[in-house]
Amino acid sequence: GAVVSQHPSRVICKSGTSVKIECRSLDFQATTMFWYRQFPKKSLMLMATSNEGSKATYEQGVEKDKFLINHASLTLSTLTVTSAHPEDSSFYICSAGPGTSGSGELFFGEGSRLTVL
């Protein structure tokens, strides 16, 4: 199947700093990517839809100024957690699909665990 890769897999940062997480589609072009957040022992919460060449669409309750999303190319979307605080510590997962799949199947990155001290 299609491959989606995330980097870094783990990051620890100090409170007040910004962290960038990359999501790449390795063998297909993704005009749309999705960013999810997962709290411990919880399900995945859709944060935003990243659209290549245009602004991301954020879900209700997600601060767009806190979680900056850039989708500059058909194979790369980035999520920047700005001025991170301990409550931003979480597991962030991106996903994308080839778009040509009639089933709507999405492929997921490995996830990025953010710990803010």
Place this chain on the structure above:
Amino acid sequence: GNSVTQMEGPVTLSEEAFLTINCTYTATGYPSLFWYVQYPGEGLQLLLKATKADDKGSNKGFEATYRKETTSFHLEKGSVQVSDSAVYFCALSALSGNTPLVFGKGTRLSVIA
């Protein structure tokens, strides 16, 4: 709106036991249905899928049948192994193409030797 409801966990089974994780959905139209698995510390992997009524998805000994009449997509495995310990998510996609999946809350499975 669209939603997925799956059984609460955690589920603890002995090796070689039979597994059922219930999943029901609410959706307009004819969604595609998925089971994803998340091993500790990892992202999600597609386990199996079904795109229309009466389809059966299967992989690694796991099966699920798309039941439109009961709006269900229960996951089953005849004999679980310790390596099956993970969190299992039922999900649906209401449209083809690039739309986000709607997930259930996940069911944590622990298999003990």
